[in-house]
Amino acid sequence: MTAPAPAHVIADDAEALAVAARLAAEFRTGAAARDAGRRLPRAELDRLSASGLLAVTVPAEHGGAGVPARTLAEIFRRLAMADGSLAQIPQSHFVYVNVIRRQGTPEQQKFFYAEVLAGRRFGNAQSEAGTKHVQDIRTRLTAAPDGSYVLTGVKHYSTGALFADWIPVLARAEDDNLHVAYVPRDAPGVTVVDDWDGMGQRTTASGTVRLDAVPVPADRVLPHHLTFQGPQLHGAVAQLLHAAIDTGIAGGALEEAAEFVRTKSRPWFESGFDTAAEDPLLIQRFGELDLRLRASRALLAEAARAVDAATADLTDETAAEASLAVAAAKAHSGDTAVEITSALFEVAGTRSALDSLNLHRHWRDARTHTLHDPARWKIQHLGRHVLTRTPPPPHGLL
Known part of the structure; x- marks a missing residue:
């Protein structure tokens, strides 16, 4: 995983909204051309990371602005006014930052919040095709003898995965409980395929993620099933x-x-x-x-x-x-x-x-x-x- 450029750290709600307004103005220019040519917004996402906007929900005790939901929703509204595809990409990022807040151990929170503050991006590998329904998750997280895990499965509609530093993967452990495994984008066995061909949101790159016996350390797995208890x-x-x-x-x-x-x-x-x-x-x-x-x-x-x-x-x-x-x-x-x-x-x-x-x-x-x-x-x-x-x-x- 390559180190990102140092990211700015946003101090409060007012700065977060001002940064969102400035970026939205930048992203509006060229949005039509990006869509028409299906030109993926790599440079724009790098600007988003460097701005510090992706870290605004990191709690204050971990060095972030800890903005409330009303500010986060307004950030997304402003970005979507400029480019509906680009605004969709970080949605999963904030969802899985929120999982860390709810289910992460203090050590996991310290590690991942530092990653987010540094400008790292989370994608997602959540949905699966061909299953009975959306919550029929068949990707498996199998325990290894040394206490680590092995991750195997295929995910679809994986918005943000192509551009991610970390891919949170929704999987079931051997007891059938849901977990989230945070996997580096460049981990062995991870393949991200840019095969999204939707008529809209053309530049979200919401394609396929293949997970072929991906090794996952135990401290990169969170018990997501506890979220719903x-x-x-x-x-x-x-x-x-x-x-x-x-x-x-x-x-x-x-x-x-x-x-x-x-x-x-x-x-x-x-x-x-x-x-x-x-x-x-x-x-x-x-x-x-x-x-x-x-x-x-x-x-x-x-x-x-x-x-x-x-x-x-x-x-x-x-x-x-x-x-x-x-x-x-x-x-x-x-x-x-x-x-x-x-x-x-x-x-x-x-x-x-x-x-x-x-x-x-x-x-x-x-x-x-x-x-x-x-x-x-x-x-x-x-x-x-x-x-x-x-x-x-x-x-x-x-």
Whole structure:
């Protein structure tokens, strides 16, 4: 593993948001070209690492800013407004930093937090194809005689793995309990294949990870199954970031649609106005879309506040409230992202469909990202809670 360039250490929430805004402005330039040519954002990710933004959730006692969920969600929203693909890549990074906070020993926390502060990136090797369902994990972590482990399996949709320094791998031990093994990207037996060919999020490199008898020291394995024995926020934090990405994609698309109408669209001849931006029917539609986006942003902020409140006082009740708030934000933001990215063409007109402009990347990113997990089940959990006060299930996707 090669040493990264020294990373800046961000001090607080205000600096984290300022850095996110600056990087988003940089990443917006060239986002359309990166998508069109499927040019992977290696340089941009190196900038992200060097900025210190990937270490903002490292607790203060370990040298980080320890920012709350509301700040982290806003960071992701801003990045996704600029580039919906690039913003998706570090989502797993923060999820697996959070696993270390919950399940790492003091020694593991000291080691891995130092890695993150130095600019190291976590990818993921979590999902598998061809199994019964998403939680049917068949990758195996087998104990060796010396107390270490051997890791074997194949993972798909491994966003961030190609660009990672460490790949957290979700696997089952011999007792069938779930663990996370943190494996160096260049470890013997690890192969990362850039075979992602999705119509959207083209530059996330969410391909395949093959694990062929990968040796794993015992101190690089965390007992993830313990996360779900008691109140937890693992799924709420992960889903909050997905909701922030959807909200950001929607916001970026609405901004680009408005700019297009102001500068490039012709007025419809029946309107009687000199510019398209004066057309009252377009004004009405933009108002409707803005209203929907504002609702998604409000739900995202409320969900982040619920996660922060539960973090400060973690009980079954506060964890359930956080999960429900995040479920509402995720369901709403997904619909908003698909609606606004589709409406972009409705309000901007025929020219907006030109492939050379690549405005369709917003819709492709939204449509692809919102397939991550079905919103209909989140709505089911909200409905059950309203009718029968049934708490949401404590799994990692809610």
